Amino acid sequence: MMLNIFQYDFMLRALIVGTLIAIITPRIGVIVVLKRLSMIGDSLSHTSLAGVAAGLVLGINPVLGAVFLTVIAAFGIERIRRSFPRYAEIAIAVIMSTGIGLAGILSGFIRNAASFSSFLFGSIVAISDFELIMVISLCVLVLVTVTALYKELFYITFDEESARLAGIPVRLINIVFTFLTAITISVSSRIVGTLVISSLLVLPVACAMQLSGSYKQTGFLSIIFALFFTLSGLFISFYLDLKPGGTIIITGVITLVTLMILKARPILHANRGNNA
Amino acid sequence: MKIKDKQYLNKVVEINNLSFSYNNKPLISNISFSINRGDYLGIIGANGSGKTTLVKLMLKILIPSGGEIKLFGVNINSFKGWSKVGYISQKATSFNLSFPASVEEVVGANLFSRIGLFKTLKKEHRELIYAALEKVGMQDFGKEMIGNLSGGQQQRVFIARILVSEPEMLILDEPTVGIDIRSEEEVYCLLSDLNEELGLTVVMVSHDIGAMTIHASRFICLGEKGFFEHSPRDKISNDLLTEIYGHGVYLHNDSVNSCRHGEL
Numbered sequence: 203m204m205l206n207i208f209q210y211d212f213m214l215r216a217l218i219v220g221t222l223i224a225i226i227t228p229r230i231g232v233i234v235v236l237k238r239l240s241m242i243g244d245s246l247s248h249t250s251l252a253g254v255a256a257g258l259v260l261g262i263n264p265v266l267g268a269v270f271l272t273v274i275a276a277f278g279i280e281r282i283r284r285s286f287p288r289y290a291e292i293a294i295a296v297i298m299s300t301g302i303g304l305a306g307i308l309s310g311f312i313r314n315a316a317s318f319s320s321f322l323f324g325s326i327v328a329i330s331d332f333e334l335i336m337v338i339s340l341c342v343l344v345l346v347t348v349t350a351l352y353k354e355l356f357y358i359t360f361d362e363e364s365a366r367l368a369g370i371p372v373r374l375i376n377i378v379f380t381f382l383t384a385i386t387i388s389v390s391s392r393i394v395g396t397l398v399i400s401s402l403l404v405l406p407v408a409c410a411m412q413l414s415g416s417y418k419q420t421g422f423l424s425i426i427f428a429l430f431f432t433l434s435g436l437f438i439s440f441y442l443d444l445k446p447g448g449t450i451i452i453t454g455v456i457t458l459v460t461l462m463i464l465k466a467r468p469i470l471h472a473n474r475g476n477n478a
Numbered sequence: 479m480k481i482k483d484k485q486y487l488n489k490v491v492e493i494n495n496l497s498f499s500y501n502n503k504p505l506i507s508n509i510s511f512s513i514n515r516g517d518y519l520g521i522i523g524a525n526g527s528g529k530t531t532l533v534k535l536m537l538k539i540l541i542p543s544g545g546e547i548k549l550f551g552v553n554i555n556s557f558k559g560w561s562k563v564g565y566i567s568q569k570a571t572s573f574n575l576s577f578p579a580s581v582e583e584v585v586g587a588n589l590f591s592r593i594g595l596f597k598t599l600k601k602e603h604r605e606l607i608y609a610a611l612e613k614v615g616m617q618d619f620g621k622e623m624i625g626n627l628s629g630g631q632q633q634r635v636f637i638a639r640i641l642v643s644e645p646e647m648l649i650l651d652e653p654t655v656g657i658d659i660r661s662e663e664e665v666y667c668l669l670s671d672l673n674e675e676l677g678l679t680v681v682m683v684s685h686d687i688g689a690m691t692i693h694a695s696r697f698i699c700l701g702e703k704g705f706f707e708h709s710p711r712d713k714i715s716n717d718l719l720t721e722i723y724g725h726g727v728y729l730h731n732d733s734v735n736s737c738r739h740g741e742l
Binding site for chain 1: 565573584587591621
């Protein structure tokens with residue numbers, strides 16, 4: 203008989219945490235992608251790696267170090283974006299380089315290299331009580347805020363100038379969103395890994411955009427896709443003995459490619475707007 | 479006293495000695511004019527003459543370097559009634575076409591600030607959305623993705639978006655840029671209808687002097703040699719055009735009164 207995935211406590215934890223992360227990352231991801239900032243995940247997760255290294259060197263909790271540095275980096279991106287209004291990529295590249303540079307230097311001072319590399323690909327199957335609590339609180343925080351600001355975030359993402367004129371406190375909401383993005387990335391990159399978190403932000407949204415007919419649907423479908431990637435990725439990695447982080451992402455990539463091929467064929471096309 | 483009050487309120491916008499400099503270069507200097515309730519005001523002038531700047535000053539997106547602006551009788555610095563002003567920027571139709579949003583969602587966006595946190599659009603809001611879409615003849619496109627519509631249809635959706643919050647004045651900056659001539663004419667006519675039938679004040683920035691002479695009830699010109707204001711039936715002379723643009727401009731009025739009611 204096959205191994206039962208549910209008889210292992212570590213796998214149960216992985217499934218719970220994976221589900222929670224699959225629910226919140228696309229909530230952030232939809233806005234990040236539609237703001238044309240898809241690479242922000244990469245940039246911030248590398249900074250969070252520098253935070254992890256700093257934490258390990260200074261002997262404080264690496265996840266807290268990551269959260270702290272990532273929040274600073276996220277506001278750094280916003281600040282640099284204002285100096286180069288039409289070149290958001292510059293800000294992302296500058297912060298990414300800073301993160302990689304710092305992580306590189308700091309990693310030289312870490313004695314236990316294994317613990318550092320566990321952050322690169324995450325450790326969804328080795329989650330401590332502290333991390334479990336952190337992910338649950340993060341999940342609550344992100345869901346409550348994103349639900350409360352759902353309409354405002356949509357308007358700002360679609361047309362920031364009109365949103366401002368319509369009386370939406372754009373600056374404040376952008377600050378709140380930047381903060382949420384930073385903590386979501388730093389906490390979830392501990393779980394799924396620095397190198398894969400940005401794909402989890404972008405892939406479900408990319409898949410949802412292939413099918414959806416509205417913003418609301420895009421949000422809903424991206425959660426469904428993220429759950430599908432994470433859970434099927436975990437099952438596949440467990441039974442085939444693969445690395446979970448990478449398996450989750452590759453499941454996502456295969457799904458996206460399949461959807462793109464199907465969409466290029468007339469069957470799916472006919473269901474979409476006949477006005478195009 | 480009452481009559482005086484009423485006259486006072488009839489001035490939707492009052493601009494006194496307004497100046498604005500960009501990089502120490504004066505772009506707008508010392509202009510004064512007012513816009514009355516029910517006006518269809520065209521702001522015309524060559525590229526770079528400060529038309530968009532003037533509008534942005536009226537919307538408090540830019541801060542003047544001198545002078546005073548009053549909206550609905552209140553100094554712009556203490557003005558709170560922004561819901562009375564609907565604005566469509568030049569960039570409105572240059573949004574990312576693949577943005578996944580339905581027409582309903584785009585129009586509903588302007589209701590957000592009055593709905594409040596945690597609440598979603600209800601039936602009554604949906605009715606407001608469709609009432610606004612009906613005013614622009616787009617009621618059958620509510621579920622359509624905004625990116626699938628033509629430029630003219632998108633512009634009408636954006637007009638519906640500002641109508642949904644029931645403004646008293648519409649400000650449009652080159653609303654017909656990037657759309658075909660027929661749709662362009664439809665947008666101008668739609669605005670004429672809104673102006674005449676709903677009594678909305680319309681302020682339109684345009685470089686299309688021909689269209690403005692047909693549709694606007696008044697217009698002001700910003701030019702190299704200063705600022706001109708025109709009374710309703712004053713046709714623009716070629717001498718004046720030369721003065722505004724620095725060279726002769728041929729003005730043709732072939733399409734006079736091409737709006738046919740009921741066509742939209």
